[in-house]
Amino acid sequence: MLFRTLMLAAALVAGTAAHAQTLVKMKAGMVTGIDQIGLPIALERGFFEKQGLDVTIARPYATGVDALNALQAGESEIVQVGVPMIGAVLRGMDLVALGNYSGNATKMGSDATMALIARGDSGIVKGDLKTLKGKKIAASFGTINHLYVLALLEKAGLTPADVTLVNTPPPDMTVALLAKGIDAFSAWDPWPIVAMKDVPGAVEVIRGGDVISYVGYNVALRGWVEKNGATIEKFLAAVSEADQWMRANPKQAAQVATRWIPGLKPEVAEAAMQYNIQQADRRLSANNFRALHAAQDRLFRLGILKQTFDVNKHIEPKHILKVMADNPKLFADLPPIPAAAAIGPGYVFKP
Numbered sequence: 001m002l003f004r005t006l007m008l009a010a011a012l013v014a015g016t017a018a019h020a021q022t023l024v025k026m027k028a029g030m031v032t033g034i035d036q037i038g039l040p041i042a043l044e045r046g047f048f049e050k051q052g053l054d055v056t057i058a059r060p061y062a063t064g065v066d067a068l069n070a071l072q073a074g075e076s077e078i079v080q081v082g083v084p085m086i087g088a089v090l091r092g093m094d095l096v097a098l099g100n101y102s103g104n105a106t107k108m109g110s111d112a113t114m115a116l117i118a119r120g121d122s123g124i125v126k127g128d129l130k131t132l133k134g135k136k137i138a139a140s141f142g143t144i145n146h147l148y149v150l151a152l153l154e155k156a157g158l159t160p161a162d163v164t165l166v167n168t169p170p171p172d173m174t175v176a177l178l179a180k181g182i183d184a185f186s187a188w189d190p191w192p193i194v195a196m197k198d199v200p201g202a203v204e205v206i207r208g209g210d211v212i213s214y215v216g217y218n219v220a221l222r223g224w225v226e227k228n229g230a231t232i233e234k235f236l237a238a239v240s241e242a243d244q245w246m247r248a249n250p251k252q253a254a255q256v257a258t259r260w261i262p263g264l265k266p267e268v269a270e271a272a273m274q275y276n277i278q279q280a281d282r283r284l285s286a287n288n289f290r291a292l293h294a295a296q297d298r299l300f301r302l303g304i305l306k307q308t309f310d311v312n313k314h315i316e317p318k319h320i321l322k323v324m325a326d327n328p329k330l331f332a333d334l335p336p337i338p339a340a341a342a343i344g345p346g347y348v349f350k351p
Helices: 002-022 038-044 064-072 084-090 144-155 170-178 191-198 222-227 229-248 250-260 266-279 286-301 318-326
Strands: 024-029 053-057 078-082 095-100 114-118 136-139 164-167 184-188 203-207 216-221
Touching: 024 064, 024 229, 038 053, 038 229, 038 250, 053 229, 064 078, 064 084, 064 216, 078 084, 084 095, 084 286, 095 222, 095 229, 095 318, 114 144, 114 191, 136 144, 136 170, 144 184, 144 286, 170 184, 170 191, 184 191, 191 203, 191 266, 216 222, 216 229, 222 229, 229 250, 229 266, 229 318, 250 266
Parallel strands: 024 053, 024 078, 136 164, 136 184
Antiparallel strands: 078 216, 095 216, 114 184, 114 203
């Protein structure tokens, strides 16, 4: 009996070892934003392993610029970035977007996870964007929070020359506001919520507003993409399952976020997650092509970019489209993509 038990235990150990050997190893990277949390959820909940993947997540980076530098250095094989992809492609980095980590396939505007926060004594009035004139505003240049503040200025009839923009990583923005080094900042969650709790008298000037289409993609280098189609589809299926779990369990998802974003408090994570689940949509549609085109167009018009690129060359939808077709249940809780925005393999976006 003992011999049989030992043999059974040995067989189980051997089976586990064999299973571990068959898992495909992958390195993924993320940024310290609440909208990035689908990635660690997929790891913690076992969704990657379920798909036959052994994923290692690199430390959370301060911005997408840092994440792309790590991708280029080989520290990651796939990262979650948005606007920084634009500058990287224009500098010659051959990037391919494979699916959303945050965004909206069903409509154009989606910026619920963005906010502009001001000091109470700054003279900036809640809801009155014209009062931004002459103020010192922090943003992380080349990221979505830079794009967001530019769009807010345009909405107010102001130009970037009407304010002083200060290049600041999101984790440093609350400190800068407390020290009165800036009057306001534009950022993604959790940083606006952190500032509202930690800066006495802080004012949420605006939250969201659909002034931009959120740009947030799973991105990899073209050479890797061309050799790893099956792995990409497994990865996208796993993070899509994580997104669905997050939408159904926002409070538990917030707890995961506290383990991955340094210093994030549970109550801040829970508040931020309510906004995050509004744009946790991994699917791609014509709206997501248009979002990248619109982001470039705004940056070009304002003179921040000297040139643009064809978005069709840097978004490859076929892998997420296959996941959508093979696993419709993973997206059943999301609104359907309107027929006018639905795409198929080989789709070509025309501005």
